Amino acid sequence: MRQYSIKQYGLFLIAVIITGIFLFPIYWMITTSIKPTVDVFSTPPMIIPENIQFDAYIKNLIEDQSILMYLKNSLIIAVGTSLLTLILALPAAYAMARFKLKGSGVFLLILLVTQMVPGILMAMPLFIFFSNINLLNSYPAMIIGNTTLALPFAILIMRPFFLSIPRGLEEAAVIDGCNRFTAFIKVVLPLTKPTLLTVGTFSFLFSWGDLIFALTLTTDESIRPLTMGITKFIGQYGTEWDSLMAVSTIAAAPIILAFIFLQKYIVSGITSGSEK
Amino acid sequence: MEANAKVITKDNSESKRNLNLKNAPNPKKEKSSLIRNNASKYIFILPAFLFVLFFMLYPIFYNIVISFQDVSIANLRGEKPFVGLANYVEVFQSEKFLISLKNTTIYTVSSIVFQLGIGFLLALFFNQKFPLRNFFRSIMLLAWLTPLVITGNLFKWLYDVDYGVINYILVQIGILSEPINWLGQQSTALIAIIITNIWIGIPFNMILLLSALQALPTDVYEAAKIDGANKFQSFFKITVPLLRPAVLVILILGIIYTFKVFDIILIMTGGGPVNATQVLPFYGYELAFINFDFGLSGAVATIILVILLCISLIYLYMVRKEESM
Numbered sequence: 001m002r003q004y005s006i007k008q009y010g011l012f013l014i015a016v017i018i019t020g021i022f023l024f025p026i027y028w029m030i031t032t033s034i035k036p037t038v039d040v041f042s043t044p045p046m047i048i049p050e051n052i053q054f055d056a057y058i059k060n061l062i063e064d065q066s067i068l069m070y071l072k073n074s075l076i077i078a079v080g081t082s083l084l085t086l087i088l089a090l091p092a093a094y095a096m097a098r099f100k101l102k103g104s105g106v107f108l109l110i111l112l113v114t115q116m117v118p119g120i121l122m123a124m125p126l127f128i129f130f131s132n133i134n135l136l137n138s139y140p141a142m143i144i145g146n147t148t149l150a151l152p153f154a155i156l157i158m159r160p161f162f163l164s165i166p167r168g169l170e171e172a173a174v175i176d177g178c179n180r181f182t183a184f185i186k187v188v189l190p191l192t193k194p195t196l197l198t199v200g201t202f203s204f205l206f207s208w209g210d211l212i213f214a215l216t217l218t219t220d221e222s223i224r225p226l227t228m229g230i231t232k233f234i235g236q237y238g239t240e241w242d243s244l245m246a247v248s249t250i251a252a253a254p255i256i257l258a259f260i261f262l263q264k265y266i267v268s269g270i271t272s273g274s275e276k
Numbered sequence: 277m278e279a280n281a282k283v284i285t286k287d288n289s290e291s292k293r294n295l296n297l298k299n300a301p302n303p304k305k306e307k308s309s310l311i312r313n314n315a316s317k318y319i320f321i322l323p324a325f326l327f328v329l330f331f332m333l334y335p336i337f338y339n340i341v342i343s344f345q346d347v348s349i350a351n352l353r354g355e356k357p358f359v360g361l362a363n364y365v366e367v368f369q370s371e372k373f374l375i376s377l378k379n380t381t382i383y384t385v386s387s388i389v390f391q392l393g394i395g396f397l398l399a400l401f402f403n404q405k406f407p408l409r410n411f412f413r414s415i416m417l418l419a420w421l422t423p424l425v426i427t428g429n430l431f432k433w434l435y436d437v438d439y440g441v442i443n444y445i446l447v448q449i450g451i452l453s454e455p456i457n458w459l460g461q462q463s464t465a466l467i468a469i470i471i472t473n474i475w476i477g478i479p480f481n482m483i484l485l486l487s488a489l490q491a492l493p494t495d496v497y498e499a500a501k502i503d504g505a506n507k508f509q510s511f512f513k514i515t516v517p518l519l520r521p522a523v524l525v526i527l528i529l530g531i532i533y534t535f536k537v538f539d540i541i542l543i544m545t546g547g548g549p550v551n552a553t554q555v556l557p558f559y560g561y562e563l564a565f566i567n568f569d570f571g572l573s574g575a576v577a578t579i580i581l582v583i584l585l586c587i588s589l590i591y592l593y594m595v596r597k598e599e600s601m
Contacts, residue, residue: 004407011406018398019412025475026418028441029430044448045441088324095320107325113588114332118536118557121577124564125335125342132353148332155324180316209423211539216565227425231543234429241433248426255421263414266421270480271487 026252033057033246040242056246067250069222070229073139074208074251077225080143081207082200085150089199090192093158094184098167108159115152119212122148127216137220145213150203157202157272161195162188198269201262208254226251339581343574352570363575373576375551376559383470383555384534390474391530392523395481402482403489413486416479424476428543431472435459462552465545469553472540477533481526488522489515521594528591532584556580 004012020027031049032040033056039046060067096104126145127136135141165188173183214228221232230247237243259266343363345356367373402413419427434442435458443455458468492515500510538557541547547554547562556576564573 008404008406011401011404012408015402015406015409015412018401019416022416022475022478023418024441025427025430025434026422028434029426032433041439043439043444045439045444088327091320092324095317099317099320101317101321104321107321107328109592110328110333112592113585114328114336116532116536116584116588117336118538118580118584120538120557120561120564121339121580122332122335124560124570124573124577125338126331127564128338128342128347128352128570129335144331147327148335151324151327151332184320205421209421209425211423211425211542212561215542216561227423230425230429234543239436241436241439244429245433248429252422252426255423256418259415259418259421266417267414267483270417270483 029245029252030249032241033249035242037240037242056242057250060243060246060250067226067229067247070224070226071250073223074225074227076139077142077146078204078207080139081146081150082203084143084147085154085203086196086200088147089151089154089158090189090196091184093155094162094188096155097159097162098170108156111152111155114148115156119149119210120216123212123216126213130217137218137223139223141217142213142223142225143207145217146207146210147203149210150199150206153202153206154199157199157269158192158195160272161192165191194265194268197262198265198272201258201265202269205255205258205266336581339574339577341574342570343578345571345574347570347574349568359571363571364579367572367575367579372551372554372559376554376556379466379551379553380535380555383466383473383537384531386470387473387477387534388527388530390470391477391481391534392485392527394474395478396485396523398478398482399485399489402486413483417483418479420476420479422476424537424539425543427472427476428540431468431475431540432459432544435468459545460549462549465549465552469540469544472544473534473537476540477530480533481530484526484529485519485523488519488526491522492518521597524594525591528587528594531587532591535580535584535587 034052034054035046035049036051036053036055039049039051095101096108122145126141126148130136130141169187169191170178170183173187174180178186208225209227210225211227211231214225215231218224218228221228230251233244233247342356344358344360346359346362347356351357398416402409422430434440437443437455437457437460440455440458442458443452446452447455456464458464496514496518497510500514505513536557537555538561541553541555541558542561545553547558557580560573560576560580563569563576
C-alpha cells in the first residue's frame, strides 16, 4: 500500500464533492424511480429518499411487460451491430496496418470524414434505400444503420493496435507453414482481445443509445428498440416522473454494468479514438 | 505518416508469401503469383470497403443528388424530376433555416467553450495524485455514456417548473426570484439545452485532456524548476504551449460531435418553443420525416456536409501540421 499525505486526502475529499455534484443527475434519476409518488413531488425536493419502494419497477416490468420487448430488440440490434462491426473492421484494420495497399490512405481519410457526418445525413438516404428494397422495419436495417456509426471508429482504433504488434510473429507463423489467413486467425487474433473488447463495447453502446435510426428506419413497435420505447413512455406517462425515471434507469442499467466491468477498455477507447 | 512508412519498408517478404500461396487452390495459379498475392491482401479489406461504399458513401452522395430533385413520399420509388437549385433557393429563403443556422452556431460555440474550459480545469485537478483517482475520473464518463434519450428526459425532469431541482436550488440561493419554465419559453430554452450538452461533454473533454497532460514530458518541468520557474510560470510557459496541438484536435472533434446533436433536441423541446431550439440536423429531419419533402432535406444535408467538410479540412491540416512537428 502506498502512503498518502494529508494534502492528498484533502484532494480526495474535493474529488468526492466534485464527482458527487457532477453525477447528481444520475443519482436523481435512480432515487426518483424508487420514491413513492407523494415524495417525488414534495417541496422542497427530497434529496435523500425517506421511503423506498419499487412500485414503478413492478408496474413497468411485471404488470406492463412491453419494456421487455424493447429490451430484447435493443439487445438483438446492439449485439448484431457489434458482431458486424467486428467482422468488417478486424480484417480491414489488420490489412491496413500490415500490407502495402493502394488507396489505403484515401480509405483512412474517408473513414475519418464519415465518422463526423451526423446520423440524420445517413438516415434519410438509408430510409429511401431500405424502403425501395422493402427492408424497413427489420433488424438487418437497424444493424446496418448502426454499423455505419460504429465502423469508422472501429477501424480507426484497431489499426494503430495492429501496428503495435510485432511483425515477426506472423513471419514466424508463415515459416511454420501458415498462409496469410491462417497466420491472421491463429497468431494475431488471440492477441487482439483487449481491442476487441474496446471496439465491441463501443459498438454496443453506440447502438444501444441510437435514436436516429430507430426513429427513421422503424415504424413497427415490435422491432423498435428501447430508445424509441422511452419516447413512447414519455408520451404515455406525461409527468409521472417516477415511472419515467424507472424506465430510464432500466435502459441505463446495461451502460452502467458495461461501465463497471469494462471501464478500462472504455477509457482506452475514448483516448485512442482521438489520436489519428 | 511515420507508421505508414514503417509498413512500407517492412513489406519486403514477398518471396516468402509467394512460396506459400502456391499451395492455395487457384486455377490461374501459374499465371502470375504476384497479382494473386496482392489480391489476397485486398480480400481482407474488401468487406469493409464494400460496406462503406454502399451504406455510407452512397447515402452521403445520395443527399447531394436528391437535393437537386423534387422528391416526396409519392414519387419515392418512381420518377424524380430534376429541379436545379430550386431546393436550395427555397431553403435559403426560409426563415427556419436561418434560425437553425444561428442556433447551431450559438449552441456549438458556447457548448465547446464551456466543455473545454471546465474539462481542462477538471483534467488539471485529476492529474494530481490522490487515492482512487482513476476511479473518480472514469466514473464521470457515465454522463457521456448515458444514451441521449435518457439524458434528455432526465434533464427535463431536473428543469421542471414546479418540482425541478434546478429551479429549487436557484431560488434557494437567490439567483431566481421565482421558478422559471426553462424549456417552455423562448428566451431560456436554448440555454437549457446548451447546459445539458455541456454536462454531457465535460467528461469526454476531461479524459482527452487528461491523457494529453499525462503524455507531457516530465523532465522539462524538472529543468524549469531547477532554473527557478514557479508553478504559474511553468504552467503558462510549458503546459499551455505543449498542450496546444492536442487541444486543437480535441476542439475540432468537439465541434463535430456537438454539431451532430439531434436526440436531446427531439426529446427536450422538439425544436420549439417557436423555433427557439431549432438546429440544422433537426431541421433536416423535420423536412424529411415530418413534411416528407426529401429534396429540401437533401439540400439541408448537403449544406451540413459542406460545413463539416470545411471543419474536417481544418482538422486534417492540423493533424498534418502536428505530425510534421
